[in-house]
Amino acid sequence: MNALEFTDAGVRYTPHTFQVPLDYSDETKGRIEVFARELSLVSDTDNNKPWLVYFQGGPGFPSPRQNGHNGWVKRALQQYRVLLLDQRGTGNSSVIHSQTLGHLSAEAQAEYLTHFRADNIVRDAEFIRQQFNVDKWAILGQSFGGFCSLTYLSMFPNSLSRSYITGGVPSISRHADDVYQATFKRTMAKNQAFFQQFPQAQQMCQKIADHLLENEEFLPNGQRFTVEQFQQIGISFGVSDTFLPTYYLLENALIDVNGKAQLRYEFLNEMLNQQSFQTNPIYAILHESIYCQGFASNWSAHRVRQSHDAFNYQSGKPFYFTGEMVFPWMFEQYQCLKPLQQAAQILAEKQDWSPLYNTEQLANNKVPVSCAVYADDMFVEMDISRETLALMPNAKAWITNEYEHNGLRADGERILDKLIEMGEQTAATLA
Structure with a gap:
């Protein structure tokens, strides 16, 4: 048992900390810390439950600090172990702030910050998956977390069993x-x-x-x-x-x-x-x-x-x-x-930003992807989301005006339940 593990409202919370490369292409640049919190039911005796990894919106915000057995987490824990990832630079991971970067030159600050986009957030998740010796896991991305999900589908599709996205389907090519x-x-x-x-x-x-x-x-x-x-x-x-x-x-x-x-x-x-x-x-x-x-x-x-x-x-x-x-x-x-x-x-x-999406890979997507697209979303434009989804086979969208951008927080149990059901339907057609 982890010494910092605790329980609340029938849920077990287990912290995990990982030392990951700042730059996966050049490990001489050193390592940073990435924190993730595992949630599971205290009553759960199934040690083989699959994993669901949550990608928070932002960029730049930590994973939710769950309070109670409720919301989308309640629905997720019925069939998954949940991993709440503090994306690099946030929460209990090596934090980005003027306090931590103020001693660096502007050039050094900028170079350091280039390693904190979705591609490296996804590489961190892959690092953790391998540490856990997990074959495939499901992902849930809210807002910017949905952007991370499409990056994951682009870079490591064979690591994913399902992808659920809420209010976060980006353009993969637009300026x-x-x-x-x-x-x-x-x-x-x-x-x-x-x-x-x-x-x-x-x-x-x-x-x-x-x-x-x-x-x-x-x-x-x-x-x-x-x-x-x-x-x-x-x-x-x-x-x-x-x-x-x-x-x-x-x-x-x-x-x-x-x-x-x-x-x-x-x-x-x-x-x-x-x-x-x-x-x-x-x-x-x-x-x-x-x-x-x-x-x-x-x-x-x-x-x-x-x-x-x-x-x-x-x-x-x-x-x-x-x-x-x-x-x-x-x-x-x-x-x-x-x-x-x-x-x-x-x-x-900066002009030489690396690609975040692989258009060819997404056009050949085999992973069931279920999306809640909000018709009146002020942050992620519905028409742009639909444009991207049209390019991705096995991606299904529930387009609704019942919710604003924070639908997952407002009514997460219902929304995730619907997305899981959609994913099962897609998987059945692929079987």
Whole structure:
């Protein structure tokens, strides 16, 4: 028994730590640590249960810290042992942060960070599979985890028994510009829906934005709060049940102090809490690189934004929130991103990104792939997902408007059950 193993709500949690190469093509660059947590039922006597590996969304976020026997994990544990992988650079794996990279030169930071994309996340999973002496295992990818799943299907298809994907089927060939053209349109549609439900919120937003243009306000970490940062809370519109909480935030954001308007501390604290780029810098610095194969992003979202002028707020004009986009000014303004600014520029200009997908392999796919594709997804465009799925035999899609991008978190037991059933049907036709 592992000394750090514990149980909760009938589930056994077993930690595993692995020393893996930073660069699988050059082991002289040293090793990093990758952490994964195994979940199994305490009552389970079947030592031969197959494995299901979970790939988290992001990039740059650790695996879920499961709390209770519920959600998609509950359904998975009926027939699998689950492995929650802290992707390299996150969670209990060797973490990427300005604290850990600040001592390096910008060039060294950038070179180090190039090894933290989906291809090496998948190589880490393969390393672990071999350590466990597992023949084949199933994978579940949420959002960016779905991108990792297609990379896995491209690189090591013979290692997989099933692939389940939720809200994460990427283009395997398009430029990042195409992705952001689509997501800016989706983001505008979410804005319109929000302001239609809460018409009074438009005036509230303009009042807050104009106040920020005319006054200095600081977040609890000492960072000056700007209109552009305020716009970024619109990222929450991509998940369910966020319109009303956003309205509540807006309606009492400003208070009067001795005749002068100020932003309330509670509001400013919540604005900081919503800046996940601060605690998960990979989410910012490698975000656009997840689309790059042999070309540079050159700050794609920033460039595309210029053709959607409504998102560039000016006093007296309508206010619109932005979504899941990364902009160069973030590395000038965000406290935890400032030490990575030069590295971010180097990575934005990097052209020789390695391929993440093997088109030929995916076109000959033999692994049952089951996908939940969300029709109104603000982060992963449905039409682009369908374009990719059309190229992959044995990939089946459940296209639904019942859920937002966070469907797996909102109703994971039902969603995974449906995907498993779809996978069994596909496998039966292949038998």
